[in-house]
Amino acid sequence: MSSPRSGVDVVTEALAEVHGRYGSLSDGRVADYIPQLAFADRDCFGLALMSMDGHGYRAGRCGVSFTLQSLTKPFVLALALAELGPDDVGRSVGAEPSGEAFNAISLDAVTGRPANPMINAGAIAVTALVPATSPAERFSRILECLGRFAGRTLYVDEDVYRSEVETGHRNRALAYLMRGTGVLRGDPVQAVDTYFRQCSVRATVTDLAVMGATLANGGTNPVTGERVVPEPVALQVLSVMAMCGMYDAAGSWMLHVGLPAKSGVSGGLVAVSPARFGIALHSPLLDAAGNPVRGVAALRELSERFGLHLMHNAAPGAPTVMLSTTTSSGRIALIAAQGKLDFTAAERVLFALERRRVGAPGGVVLDLERVTGMDATAKAMLERALTLLIEGGHDVTVVGDLPFRARGTWRRSTDRAQALAAAEHALTAARDPNPDPGRHAG
Amino acid sequence: MSSPRSGVDVVTEALAEVHGRYGSLSDGRVADYIPQLAFADRDCFGLALMSMDGHGYRAGRCGVSFTLQSLTKPFVLALALAELGPDDVGRSVGAEPSGEAFNAISLDAVTGRPANPMINAGAIAVTALVPATSPAERFSRILECLGRFAGRTLYVDEDVYRSEVETGHRNRALAYLMRGTGVLRGDPVQAVDTYFRQCSVRATVTDLAVMGATLANGGTNPVTGERVVPEPVALQVLSVMAMCGMYDAAGSWMLHVGLPAKSGVSGGLVAVSPARFGIALHSPLLDAAGNPVRGVAALRELSERFGLHLMHNAAPGAPTVMLSTTTSSGRIALIAAQGKLDFTAAERVLFALERRRVGAPGGVVLDLERVTGMDATAKAMLERALTLLIEGGHDVTVVGDLPFRARGTWRRSTDRAQALAAAEHALTAARDPNPDPGRHAG
Amino acid sequence: MSSPRSGVDVVTEALAEVHGRYGSLSDGRVADYIPQLAFADRDCFGLALMSMDGHGYRAGRCGVSFTLQSLTKPFVLALALAELGPDDVGRSVGAEPSGEAFNAISLDAVTGRPANPMINAGAIAVTALVPATSPAERFSRILECLGRFAGRTLYVDEDVYRSEVETGHRNRALAYLMRGTGVLRGDPVQAVDTYFRQCSVRATVTDLAVMGATLANGGTNPVTGERVVPEPVALQVLSVMAMCGMYDAAGSWMLHVGLPAKSGVSGGLVAVSPARFGIALHSPLLDAAGNPVRGVAALRELSERFGLHLMHNAAPGAPTVMLSTTTSSGRIALIAAQGKLDFTAAERVLFALERRRVGAPGGVVLDLERVTGMDATAKAMLERALTLLIEGGHDVTVVGDLPFRARGTWRRSTDRAQALAAAEHALTAARDPNPDPGRHAG
């Protein structure tokens, strides 16, 4: 009998493989714009995946903490969006890729807004937007929010913070430029100070994977179960990460990996597969665009191997519409669906329904027995379609449960054969002057 | 009884609604950089959706043809990628958003490459890459490829072509700049001439929706069934569209609509929901970024209404793992899955399996009876997991069909109860010195 | 007795000294953007000065011819200005330094005009402005004009021309960009072809010194005596050279050398000391800004040694106003001037005159006997001052010749003592009821 760890953990196995394969990459260089970053262990490499169900997988050194730096940008953006909404945030910062490096000036010539929240200027503007009555309170809210994303209390590295304060002149320049254009209000030096504190928050690869999983999970931390930000905020943050998260290599990253992601100068990287998982890594050797060399290679392979690319077109499974026919009487349309319904699946069902309905004077039977779920879109589409059928005078029978209330007169059944029989019966009765008393309201 | 068209066509109904709502938008202006464009009917507005199953839906004027202009860029990129592969194409053109307008120079200072294939410079470079022995053959291949995407033969508007030739000095300048940096080989004026012909190809909104659906469908035209480009090419093209297709409004589009898309100066727009559909529209009134005013508004609403955003996190359906337990004997792990399996679903199954396995000395029963499909990733993950279990000496039973061949000794069953009974029996027999002769090789 | 060449030729001696001192500089690199340039002898170094009087001085290899390249730019600008005037030329090209390299795009975002005529784009626009009925005639006029500046017929190097044509894609790009903005009319490829022919004209260092001397001499060739362009054109060309002639090292050149100048990629350089001389050199080793390393060093030393900087403030010579007094009678103001009069000298004379006049009821005697010349400004100022004095009723006597006609009644004299005596006499007579019949009209 095998030991537990030599079990069926295919995901851990894959992480370990890419960790082994790319852990020996030694090109790239450790960032040194502040001395503390230059102290980083260039050989350190950890990789962790946290699913939206809270399942964690790891390879390498995932418990070593490092300062999050730019990795905080999407999460503080999430906080600002949750507090203020996209319109208010959008008045201070754009959402366009700048095609430039992380510390580019990239302020719009007309509005003075920084191009996006993933470059330093935009991140400083976003940090300053977090509502608070004092800088201390503002940072306290940011630190708490980062902690809720990670599922545990995080701390500031005071040495790194002091080092940032001592050397961060360019960021102060960006803040003053934004103060000059009106994008930033209040004291620019104070705004940058808060930003430096935020950059100096330490977390582990495991923490970062949980943070990413929270975005993958629509804003709810899959480990703690806490809702950190609303679902639309998670969608907005992931959109910005997709376009702007990897600096001037964003396009190449989308082409080869195809997941929204964010990197940081300390060598951390977090990528998110929406409605699937967050994946994080740490390796201080950076390429020319400022992204971790080993991490980019590892995620590129994982994306290809597991078909994770946003544009990936998976092989189809069983057809949504199991059966689309007209009964032997030639009068009743029968449509049976299966699986989980989203827009496309619902469209398929309704397309089949519409096609059959035209030649079926006796009504329709819609069998949803083997449907395993519907998203909001599918529910709305089916609800609307049933309403139209009923209002159009069709005799309608639904087999199985409907996860919404349909108005009007129709028939519910738990068995397809019974439903078809009832429909045929109703058709005959309808020709009969006496209406069928068996109908009930849905 | 209702008329056929007043039936359950919820998708057409939605298209008609947004067509009606935004068809009255009259801000924006008609492009006039060549006279023929300025002749466009500013009130024209058509909207069509073609699903990857080949189901078509329409609202407004979808049969009016217009010149595709920049809308040809992703499709000729697809042709070049199919012929040459991403590495060769990448030597001539980047994949990074430039944050600039469609006619920006945006050549890399070091490599001389244009930033991406969606700006004019990049598109001219891509057109010139299409292998051919003569310009005429090159254009013939391009026209044929566009026709295969559309599912019908397309034609050049000779008036527009001549007008482009007369006024296209800036594009010739871009070509000469690229000739100077070595990105372009051969005669720049000839390269631009081919590009102008390509821009002058006419198509309808319906055609354009089919072209988009072909990309959504992984490169196979869902109407004609013809494979136009391989699946990886479709993925690559959609990635570039997502990052660069909407010019300097690409970030805003990703934020609000969340679909890879491309617009053209004639007022056309095509967006793609991967593995779902292509949607196209035509409305000549353009906003400052060069995108059709009505179309942007209409697609934003449709995306929100139908949950089409790439980052959308749909409500979960029925759980992948229907059952994860240990039999009453406490010795057999039983995992039952349902629905279609992709990476995340397979991960869930294996996660449950691993958890149960540890405390189940008697083996595992994996019930896949209600699984409706597996993508390549899920197949590979399950195949690997079964191999590990078998090699680890576990007693393994699979209920239902496996879409791959698993090596080693294991048990197949068509019924869960029988499978559990057989597993219990095997456990008892295993304690018995006489090995069970009933085992067979999978 | 010394040989003639060991005589008093201090200028040649100085040229030979700097030629010797900087001829050994071997940093810098030979331009190779076309193969013919790369063939240049890197050790070649010649230096020639031609005064506005036609005195020539030389050191090193001044008879070797080389293609003028960008050195033609100021002279073709002169031709265009002479033909069209500054307003027409200014509609096609600016006069602002761009702070960028010679082949920068630098087109104004609003007007599409290139920044100045010394960068390639601007020079191409200027060449195209030369009025002609055909490209052949246009180039013929340009070649003839260059020859008139040099004082001999010049020729095109056909090999270099062909090489330019083969490799000059970037220049064609610039031309097409300007064709697109409307700055350039006609065929851009043809315009660039004429520009390439112009760049391929060969001349020697001696020729180039004569060309510079012609600008120094207000547009008249000091060797042939031919007026090549009007004086205002020479002034305009020198202004543009001062601001834009040395590419992105124009400011440093002004700081250290202080003369309008132009360099070319073949290693030639011409500098002009207005109303003094032209100085030219050739040395193919170029610095990062594209200027010849040895030439920049040599001219910097010559400028310092001979006080040639435009902003140089020479030690004053004898005072303009030799004498400014009131006669012993206390009634007559006497002002005596010497030397050549320009604005400042005339101002000094008139300042003295005004100061003395106030307390001199008996009139003024202005002694110009030792004045050696007046420029147009000084003439106009003195003419106006005399008119004011006469109209103001002063008794005026001028000793010496006036180079203009003064209206009104005044006295001319050839001797100061006589003039003073006559003035005193007139004063006495004026008190006398009988007017002095000796006065005559000036």
Add this chain to the structure above:
Amino acid sequence: MSSPRSGVDVVTEALAEVHGRYGSLSDGRVADYIPQLAFADRDCFGLALMSMDGHGYRAGRCGVSFTLQSLTKPFVLALALAELGPDDVGRSVGAEPSGEAFNAISLDAVTGRPANPMINAGAIAVTALVPATSPAERFSRILECLGRFAGRTLYVDEDVYRSEVETGHRNRALAYLMRGTGVLRGDPVQAVDTYFRQCSVRATVTDLAVMGATLANGGTNPVTGERVVPEPVALQVLSVMAMCGMYDAAGSWMLHVGLPAKSGVSGGLVAVSPARFGIALHSPLLDAAGNPVRGVAALRELSERFGLHLMHNAAPGAPTVMLSTTTSSGRIALIAAQGKLDFTAAERVLFALERRRVGAPGGVVLDLERVTGMDATAKAMLERALTLLIEGGHDVTVVGDLPFRARGTWRRSTDRAQALAAAEHALTAARDPNPDPGRHAG
């Protein structure tokens, strides 16, 4: 008899004319980036010229004081250059025109240096270079230096200063950017504070004309007689003003006016005619480039009218070489010069001398009686030429005084006829075996 002011003051008359002609120009707008500037009287217009002799001329309102703003830049640059020298200053700031507006960022991508000291970034860097042990001392030195240029104590406008401090975020941004690149040391906010104080110094048009005249006069205030900065510093400052003083209209200004100049946002402008005068004006209506509309028009006319353009080629006066001949004996060369000698005049004398000398075995007589002065260059050239003649064994006689000591044996004379006779005598004696005992050492 005329009133004193209706006298011969042609310069004042000209100032009054252009003041009248352009004082009615009302296009342009008053700067309002700080409220205090917007309070300026848009109709105010004063114009003053101060010659390098200390002669002052005025038209309009010249006694109204205004804050100098950018007009302080060249004068503080002069202070820094005087204290540190051009090499040290050059390490912190370039001297190249940026082709950009006054508040452009324009930091060199490699060195981080601002393009030049006339844009805000460069001026802040220069201000910070002024050696001092405290910010208060630094500003005190700056204020004192400005006062020495103006010839009177100047004061800070505290309201304007406070307003600058409140709104000057962009300048602080520039300072932080330079702090980041290492160009600026110390506290950026403090550096900008000193710069704001400097900008808020008030002066009148008359003051500003004196400041300009001090530069024209090689660094010595012509009114107080005080040397403010060394002559090379004045030359360097004027060079920088010529290239960069008029922002992005520097080239147009050079073309049309041709004098080094500086403008300020408060509507002041100072221009300098080297070795002639400073001219200043104040008129708050600014054009798009930030230069005073009326002032630009007025100075353009004055420059043309008085031939003040740096490239102006004045009509020649009397010839430098009055006489160049060989005596009737055919043995003695006689060269007589007149006027003030500079490089070109000395070159003419030596050119004539060399030409005559060759055929004159009996020696040379150089008549300098009517030479009215020599600059350092002419002295050095003549000294060298005499040395060469004497060393070459020529019999040399100089008529008139030499402003330097010539070594070797030669003859001095006070009368040309005597000199020629003595030379002929010496020639005869030289053929005689007995050497002439009358020769003496020079």
